Amino acid sequence: MAASFGLAGLGMAGCRRPEQTILPYSKQPENVIPGVPVYYTSSMPSARDNVPVIVETHTGRPTKIEGNPSFKPYGGATTVYTQASILDLYDPDRATKSKQGVTTLSLAAVRDRLEAIRKAHGANEGAGLVFLAEPSTSPSRAKLVKQIKKAFPKATWTENTAIDQSxxxxxxxxxxxxxxxxxxxxxxxxxxxxxxxxxxxxxxxxxxxxxxxxxxxxxxxxxxxxxxxxxxxxxxxxxxxxxxxxxxxxxxxxxxxxxxxxxxxxxxxxxxxxxxxxxxxxxxxxxxxxxxxxxxxxxxxxxxxxxxxxxxxxxxxxxxxxxxxxxxxxxxxxxxxxxxVPAAEQGIAAAVARLNQGNVETLIVLGGNPVYDAPIDLNWSDAQAKATESIYIGGSVNETSEAAGLFIARSHYLETWGDGRTFDGTLVPVQPMIEPLFDTFNDLEILARLAGASVTDGYSIAQATFADVGGQDYSK
Known part of the structure; x- marks a missing residue:
């Protein structure tokens, strides 16, 4: 028994947690009180319905999502997927950095790549450019898509979701x-x-x-x-x-x-x-x-x-x-x-047909995971491989990101500004609860940079859309 205690004592140093120094605020942030939650409104985006939510935060970190009772049609209700969406923010397997092959790219490097793509395809009006995006209710994104189609009239814009509800x-x-x-x-x-x-x-x-x-x-x-x-x-x-x-x-x-x-x-x-x-x-x-x-x-x-x-x-x-x-x-x-509602865009079959024709220089996949869930008869993996360069923008490493040459890490909706519409067409905001935890990008910035827009931050884009539809005060 004594020998056992002795051996245990020898190993105690290896079991200690690493020491960390906790420092107090030099100036306490306003309205941030440890243990007292602060609530913000936002909405969870999806293909056809943004669900209005109230997010509970503690010392600047979102911790719980509930429905927003001020939106009468839903009466404060949410789906199980809305409740669970906060877990994606802290998921240890979420994408934390953008990569090209095994090389990690900084935020500046990704922005340079987006600018290079815009200039390269601007010369031929986007003749070799193909997009495949998840559907979205965001009017801001719809406005940017129109700008992209105007900047690249020969480009192919398509949308796809694994389960079509339209x-x-x-x-x-x-x-x-x-x-x-x-x-x-x-x-x-x-x-x-x-x-x-x-x-x-x-x-x-x-x-x-x-x-x-x-x-x-x-x-x-x-x-x-x-x-x-x-x-x-x-x-x-x-x-x-x-x-x-x-x-x-x-x-x-x-x-x-x-x-x-x-x-x-x-x-x-x-x-x-x-x-x-x-x-x-x-x-x-x-x-x-x-x-x-x-x-x-x-x-x-x-x-x-x-x-x-x-x-x-x-x-x-x-x-x-x-x-x-x-x-x-x-x-x-x-x-x-x-x-x-807006008319449906071309589907994934149109993207596959364009890729199979050849001469596609750049394929941009915005969300989703078509390598995994595209219809098997389309042979998406083979079609994607025919593009000279394929770019995937997503929140996690998956089959499509592995097949892409360039992977751009995507921000969580609780980290970004944006907008969307509920199922009945009501315009609702998407408000960040926290600064991006990692070097990630939101969809609006990526599309704005590709379109050559002068304003590329999500807040300004969403605010301008709010004003375009007749909104008076974006802060309320």
């Missing part, structure tokens, strides 16, 4: 001639038909849709039960939406087109506005064998509650399905508002 907007483009986003007013709905649509969770805008829908499902007394809304759910797998349904029918996703055609034919006939469209829908749906009574009861219920009936479809379904849904909602006078 099919309904593309269908609206075909039907109405412009891209429109539907905003169902579930507080006014008495009957809802969900067609393979998980609109209560994990969908863009689900924070407000779930709140509005559940308001129509609350009753205090049994005599008020008939005032509850009724949900019909047709889906390929059990979802949160399906688990709340009053009537649920299981069908494969490939059968949804024929199903909604049958429902459509029945609705139009009961509305006495059948005509050629009803006959065409009946012909489309004839191949599907499904419970006719279910179809009839659902269609009857929708028609009897016209003006308070809504049909929603999953974004993964074809545009033809969404076009039928749009027509039926019009026939039912559904309580749905529409907001115009």
């Amino acid at each position: 099919t309904s907007e593309q269908a609206a483009q075909a039907v109405f001639g412009k891209a429109l986003r539907s905003l169902p007013e579930f507080t006014k709905a008495k009957r809802v038909l969900a067609l393979d649509a998980e609109f209560l969770i994990n969908a863009d805008g689900s924070l407000s849709q779930a709140r509005d829908f559940t308001k129509t499902r609350k009753v205090k007394e049994s005599k008020d039960a008939n005032k509850m809304s009724r949900l019909y759910s047709v889906e390929s797998t059990l979802t949160s939406t399906g688990s709340m349904a009053d009537h649920r029918l299981r069908l494969s996703s490939s059968q949804m087109g024929a199903f909604i055609a049958q429902v459509g034919a029945a609705v139009l006939q009961k509305k006495h506005v059948g005509g050629p469209l009803a006959a065409q829908l009946a012909e489309i749906g004839a191949s599907l064998k499904v419970d006719a009574q279910w179809i009839d009861a659902c269609a009857t219920d929708l028609v009897e509650n016209a003006g308070h009936s809504i049909i929603v479809a999953g974004e993964h379904l074809p545009k033809s399905v969404h076009a039928i849904v749009i027509a039926l909602n019009e026939a039912l006078s559904a309580p749905i508002n529409y907001v115009e």
Whole structure:
């Protein structure tokens, strides 16, 4: 025992933590009190919806994210992804430096490279320049993209996300001639038909849709039960939406087109506005064998509650399905508002086609990870290798960054100024909580430098956009 203690004593020096000297502020910063949190507003960017948030900070460091209750449609709610996004800021595996091969690049070196790219492609109007970017709701980024297209009229700008949630907007483009986003007013709905649509969770805008829908499902007394809304759910797998349904029918996703055609034919006939469209829908749906009574009861219920009936479809379904849904909602006078959104840019297939043509000098990939999640039939890895130089801008080292010649480390949204729009089109700011922890870049600065803009800092760019849309005081 004594020998053990003796040996332990010999090893104690090697187990001590390194000594660090803690120094007090020579001048205490205003409003920074240890242990007392300070809260700031911001929003978490995504492809189609910036979620308004309130960020709790301690001594200048963000520590917790909650929803912003002042944004009434969401009522202070957030998604699990919004809550977890703060972990990316402190992730030990996040990108901390820009590199070209094994060589680390300083901030000045990266800016010099961006300027060199701008000058090189300015001579040929961007003929050998291809962009592949993640979609964004930021009007500031949209303005810079326009400047890039003007500076490089022969360049190819494309956008891609692993899971596209804009099919309904593309269908609206075909039907109405412009891209429109539907905003169902579930507080006014008495009957809802969900067609393979998980609109209560994990969908863009689900924070407000779930709140509005559940308001129509609350009753205090049994005599008020008939005032509850009724949900019909047709889906390929059990979802949160399906688990709340009053009537649920299981069908494969490939059968949804024929199903909604049958429902459509029945609705139009009961509305006495059948005509050629009803006959065409009946012909489309004839191949599907499904419970006719279910179809009839659902269609009857929708028609009897016209003006308070809504049909929603999953974004993964074809545009033809969404076009039928749009027509039926019009026939039912559904309580749905529409907001115009920017038309979708060319997709990743256009970038692959341009790369396969050859003579692409510079490929710039802004976010995402196409080497990992691009459609396999596009052979993105082979296409990317055909570019003379490929540049990847991202927040972590991944498959795409490994395949790129130049990697530019991307800032976290809690480190940058910016802007964006919520799902219903409300303009919201992106405000930094902390200076960048590492030598990283935000998207607005990169695009501004490539476009040759005179102003390249995110704050000034976002402030100018705010003024352009009629804002009065950016500090409020």
